[in-house]
Amino acid sequence: MRIAEISSTPDRRRASPVPAVSNHSTVLTQIETTIKSLERHLPLHPLPDSFSSELRLALVQLTQLAPFPNSVKLQVWKLSYRLWNTCVDLSNASTAKISEEHAKLRQVAADLLFQTSDVAGIPSPAFKAALFFYKTGLVWYDLRKFDLANNCFEKATDLVSNIEISSVSDEDDRKLLLDLNLARSRAAWDVLDRNLAIALLNRSKNVLFGVSRNYNALANQYLTFGKTLLSTSEVSAVNEALKLINDALELCEKGLRVVKRTEETLNLKELRLKTLRFIAAAHLQKDEFESVLKCVKILREVGSGGDHHPSLSVMAMKAWLGLGRYGEAEKELRGMVLNKGIPEGVWVSAVESYFQAAGAAGAETIKGVFLGLLERCHVSAGAAIRVVNRIIGNGLSHGEGMKVRANVVTELVTDERVVAVFDREGAAKERTTMHALLWNCATEHFRSKEYLLSAEMFEKSMLYVPHGIENRILRAKGYRVLCLCYLGLLQLDRAEEYINEAEKLEPNIASSFLKFKIFLQKNDHDRAIAQMKAMPSCLDFTTDFISLSAHEAVACRCLPVATASLSQLLNFYSSGKSMPTNEVVVFRTLVTILSQDPANETDVLRYMKQAHSRLSEIGPDLFFGKCEVGRREKNWFAGNAWNSGVKTGQEKNYELSAEFFKLASEFYGVVGDEETEGNNVMVCKSIIMAVSAIIAGEKHRNCTLLETEVRQAIDFLGRAGKMLMSSSASIRQTDDQTTAIEPNFFFMYTWSSFDLYSRLSDMSAQQLSLVKAFASSKSCNPKHLLQIGLEASQGPRSNPEVCAFALNTCLASLLASPSPDYQTVALVLRKLISIRTIYKGDTEDDSITEIYKQAYRIMVGLREGEYPVEEAKWLAMTAWNRAALPVKMGQIESAKKWMNIGMELATKVRGMHTYKSCMEDYLASFEKKFCGQDSGKSRTQAVS
Numbered sequence: 001m002r003i004a005e006i007s008s009t010p011d012r013r014r015a016s017p018v019p020a021v022s023n024h025s026t027v028l029t030q031i032e033t034t035i036k037s038l039e040r041h042l043p044l045h046p047l048p049d050s051f052s053s054e055l056r057l058a059l060v061q062l063t064q065l066a067p068f069p070n071s072v073k074l075q076v077w078k079l080s081y082r083l084w085n086t087c088v089d090l091s092n093a094s095t096a097k098i099s100e101e102h103a104k105l106r107q108v109a110a111d112l113l114f115q116t117s118d119v120a121g122i123p124s125p126a127f128k129a130a131l132f133f134y135k136t137g138l139v140w141y142d143l144r145k146f147d148l149a150n151n152c153f154e155k156a157t158d159l160v161s162n163i164e165i166s167s168v169s170d171e172d173d174r175k176l177l178l179d180l181n182l183a184r185s186r187a188a189w190d191v192l193d194r195n196l197a198i199a200l201l202n203r204s205k206n207v208l209f210g211v212s213r214n215y216n217a218l219a220n221q222y223l224t225f226g227k228t229l230l231s232t233s234e235v236s237a238v239n240e241a242l243k244l245i246n247d248a249l250e251l252c253e254k255g256l257r258v259v260k261r262t263e264e265t266l267n268l269k270e271l272r273l274k275t276l277r278f279i280a281a282a283h284l285q286k287d288e289f290e291s292v293l294k295c296v297k298i299l300r301e302v303g304s305g306g307d308h309h310p311s312l313s314v315m316a317m318k319a320w321l322g323l324g325r326y327g328e329a330e331k332e333l334r335g336m337v338l339n340k341g342i343p344e345g346v347w348v349s350a351v352e353s354y355f356q357a358a359g360a361a362g363a364e365t366i367k368g369v370f371l372g373l374l375e376r377c378h379v380s381a382g383a384a385i386r387v388v389n390r391i392i393g394n395g396l397s398h399g400e401g402m403k404v405r406a407n408v409v410t411e412l413v414t415d416e417r418v419v420a421v422f423d424r425e426g427a428a429k430e431r432t433t434m435h436a437l438l439w440n441c442a443t444e445h446f447r448s449k450e451y452l453l454s455a456e457m458f459e460k461s462m463l464y465v466p467h468g469i470e471n472r473i474l475r476a477k478g479y480r481v482l483c484l485c486y487l488g489l490l491q492l493d494r495a496e497e498y499i500n501e502a503e504k505l506e507p508n509i510a511s512s513f514l515k516f517k518i519f520l521q522k523n524d525h526d527r528a529i530a531q532m533k534a535m536p537s538c539l540d541f542t543t544d545f546i547s548l549s550a551h552e553a554v555a556c557r558c559l560p561v562a563t564a565s566l567s568q569l570l571n572f573y574s575s576g577k578s579m580p581t582n583e584v585v586v587f588r589t590l591v592t593i594l595s596q597d598p599a600n601e602t603d604v605l606r607y608m609k610q611a612h613s614r615l616s617e618i619g620p621d622l623f624f625g626k627c628e629v630g631r632r633e634k635n636w637f638a639g640n641a642w643n644s645g646v647k648t649g650q651e652k653n654y655e656l657s658a659e660f661f662k663l664a665s666e667f668y669g670v671v672g673d674e675e676t677e678g679n680n681v682m683v684c685k686s687i688i689m690a691v692s693a694i695i696a697g698e699k700h701r702n703c704t705l706l707e708t709e710v711r712q713a714i715d716f717l718g719r720a721g722k723m724l725m726s727s728s729a730s731i732r733q734t735d736d737q738t739t740a741i742e743p744n745f746f747f748m749y750t751w752s753s754f755d756l757y758s759r760l761s762d763m764s765a766q767q768l769s770l771v772k773a774f775a776s777s778k779s780c781n782p783k784h785l786l787q788i789g790l791e792a793s794q795g796p797r798s799n800p801e802v803c804a805f806a807l808n809t810c811l812a813s814l815l816a817s818p819s820p821d822y823q824t825v826a827l828v829l830r831k832l833i834s835i836r837t838i839y840k841g842d843t844e845d846d847s848i849t850e851i852y853k854q855a856y857r858i859m860v861g862l863r864e865g866e867y868p869v870e871e872a873k874w875l876a877m878t879a880w881n882r883a884a885l886p887v888k889m890g891q892i893e894s895a896k897k898w899m900n901i902g903m904e905l906a907t908k909v910r911g912m913h914t915y916k917s918c919m920e921d922y923l924a925s926f927e928k929k930f931c932g933q934d935s936g937k938s939r940t941q942a943v944s
Contacts (some may be wrong), residue, residue: 006735015678024075026322027065028062028079030058033054039086041090041696043090049101049104052105059108059112068116073118073120074119074122076115086105100144102139103143103148106136107152109132110136119130125165127163129159130160133152134153137151139182141183144410165206165207167607178214182204185201195683203219210258212258212261215251215258216252216264219248220261220405223274223275226243226282227245229241230281238381245275250272252275275313276299277312280292280315284318287322290818292319300312306401310347313332313333313336314346314349317329321353330354333350334474337835343739355390360924381430384421410457410460413463413640419463419464422434434461440848441455441457442454442481446485455485455489458478470580472506473506476502477502479507499518502514502565508538509540512534513548517552517628519531528558543577544896547569549565550562553565554593555861559594563603566586566589570583570587582625584611584624584633587610587614590607612667634667634670640681642664645657645659649689654696655697657696658693659690664690668683681718681723686751688745690751692751695755710759711760714757717756724746724918746777746780747774750770751787753770754767754770754788755908764801771802771806774788783824786808789802789810800835800838804836808832811825812827822858826867833851833878850873852879852901867897872909875911876906880903883895883896883899893925896923896927900923903916
């Protein structure tokens with residue numbers, strides 16, 4: 001957007017409406033008065049806008065009085081020059097940059113001349129007015145007001161455009177014509193009107209007047225525009241730049257043909273060399289390497305000694321690199337070492353370019369060149385940093401290239417001359433930069449697990465850390481990372497040496513932890529544990545390091561160290577410190593680790609009890625957590641206690657098994673804020689298993705429980721009894737163990753309770769009630785009853801009532817089956833007879849007789865051999881033998897009864913025919929001897 005012209009337009013804020021003016025003298029007096037005020041203005045004070053406003057108003061008034069007589073024009077010219085000179089004086093006296101107000105005043109001076117440019121009596125008035133506009137335009141140009149500057153340049157051009165160029169003889173006027181074109185061209189270029197800018201340059205060729213100085217100025221402007229385009233790196237711009245630079249070269253050649261002075265000759269020759277160098281640079285940018293080398297050859301051959309500009313070696317080297325001829329490129333690079341006049345920045349740039357093209361293969365060359373430069377000239381620390389940074393590269397290469405780069409860097413930075421460069425006064429910042437550069441490179445190698453290269457780089461970075469007390473922390477940090485590198489290389493002794501040095505400089509938790517890692521790698525468990533326990537004494541200790549120690553120990557499979565670390569970590573949870581993980585996780589991890597070794601079962605129990613103790617202290621929601629997380633944690637501990645109880649029970653370690661099952665019942669019984677009830681089923685089962693383990697342990701150790709222990713067990717088991725009898729604990733009909741109890745557990749509860757009750761003298765009634773309750777439940781089956789009956793029938797704590805009830809109920813259940821197990825039936829019958837015989841002992845006891853009769857009725861109708869033969873024989877023989885005592889006692893009827901029962905049973909047993917015949921014979925003689933004719937009747941009654 002163009003800014004409105006103000007050169008000839010009235011200032012409407014101050015000039016509308018314009019008052020009437022009587023004559024020229026009044027306006028000129030106003031202008032002169034303002035100029036006088038301006039002349040009295042102090043140069044160090046800013047110019048107010050009142051001067052330019054008043055002068056602009058007076059100029060508008062003067063314009064309204066045109067045309068002017070020549071005398072008035074002369075007065076205007078004087079006032080204009082007076083105003084201009086005042087501006088020049090103010091500008092010279094002030095150190096500040098020319099302000100916009102100052103430019104406005106010069107604009108007024110130029111506009112005054114413009115109104116009277118046809119004055120008579122002044123030589124070349126148009127050129128003088130044009131000069132004012134040209135210089136005012138330069139002021140606006142410096143203020144970046146390109147529209148106002150271009151307006152001034154155009155007015156100046158208009159003033160001289162009607163003059164024949166051939167008629168201009170004054171050298172200054174000729175120069176003005178060229179300067180106006182160049183100024184307009186620069187202004188057009190800055191507003192991106194390139195076509196106009198180049199057109200004005202081409203037009204300037206018509207106003208050179210054969211003056212070498214003009215050729216130089218125009219060529220220099222062509223070159224300036226070409227350099228600007230060359231810096232954009234665009235292909236089209238480079239082509240246009242090359243064209244402009246070639247025009248500059250052509251102007252140099254023409255200027256040298258018309259030059260007359262030695263100084264001007266040298267200037268043009270220097271400009272020509274500069275132009276040729278930029279032509280070479282343009283060809284290099286276009287990858288026209290052959291053209292680059294031609295330009296360099298011309299430049300080196302021109303004149304007597306040739307051009308030795310530093311850029312020639314750089315461009316030649318890059319051209320050879322572009323052609324893939326690394327030998328010639330290396331020669332150019334090494335040749336730069338011999339040229340002391342080459343600036344540091346140039347050869348460093350050349351080194352970077354060479355290495356970028358040659359890669360790792362050029363690393364040795366770079367090192368040689370750099371060390372050669374150190375011998376011949378002063379090299380700054382910054383240059384060394386740039387070279388090292390280029391060799392290292394932005395990203396790490398891999399394989400042999402990486403190793404070559406790293407080796408070259410280590411050799412370079414350890415050279416005494418390079419280290420001396422960084423020891424110079426004022427190189428502290430660069431020394432820090434070099435240390436950071438090597439450190440970062442070493443870090444990248446470490447991340448790539450190239451520990452050997454990383455260690456070398458870290459070691460070399462230590463050369464750039466001063467040995468002052470203020471740098472001891474940085475040196476300690478270096479020793480620690482070196483320790484890490486040698487840990488990665490498994491050179492543990494060397495790693496320990498470095499960490500010991502770090503501890504001397506800065507004892508902290510990081511050093512302590514690294515020593516811990518070294519002891520772990522050495523499998524020195526005792527020292528590792530001691531080091532871990534010493535960590536809290538460090539000033540910067542945090543509990544995270546104990547947690548890390550546990551993780552490291554687990555990773556190294558050093559389970560004793562992991563256990564010790566986790567145990568140490570548990571000590572901090574009651575201290576109120578910020579902890580890296582939840583306490584329940586530490587307990588769970590500790591138990592998991594200990595469970596891997598069967599020998600640690602006692603420790604597992606100890607820590608699980610400790611976990612339960614902490615649970616009781618802080619509550620389930622704080623210990624386990626809430627919602628689903630807490631539920632999972634609780635079930636893990638409960639399940640682990642259950643599994644440990646089962647495992648130790650299988651190993652016949654019944655004491656531990658009982659303790660684990662007790663813990664399981666406690667964990668399953670935990671109720672948090674998010675739950676309405678605990679897992680009663682698993683609590684019940686855990687209690688039953690715990691008491692069963694107590695009883696099994698007693699038998700395994702062949703000892704006897706104390707009465708207090710028995711009563712405690714009974715009370716404990718009573719909790720399970722209440723749950724079993726409650727409506728919420730039904731007998732399991734499915735495989736879901738969390739909602740119901742398997743029948744076996746009801747039997748185990750009954751069995752354990754029966755066993756415990758039998759130890760107390762006042763519990764017989766409870767035993768019978770217990771067995772009756774079990775017999776009436778869905779969990780009961782004949783085998784369970786048989787087992788209870790057998791247990792109740794033997795030992796010093798036998799209970800005949802329970803035995804009789806259990807066996808009779810078992811027998812009834814067996815016979816109710818569609819396919820009774822007659823082997824078991826026979827066993828039950830034999831046991832019932834034995835119990836009755838032991839506790840009754842009376843052959844007249846009808847209950848015993850009834851058992852034998854019941855056995856006979858059972859055998860009636862069975863297939864041969866279906867009832868166990870041996871058991872049937874036993875029944876027949878014992879029944880017959882029971883008659884012996886009554887015979888001796890003279891109890892004839894009782895004897896005949898048992899003889900008849902035995903003989904009848906014998907008829908149902910295969911293989912007793914001989915016995916039966918003997919029985920019949922003996923019975924006949926017995927009846928004949930003792931009973932006479934009544935024997936038949938008695939016999940009939942005996943078997944009815």
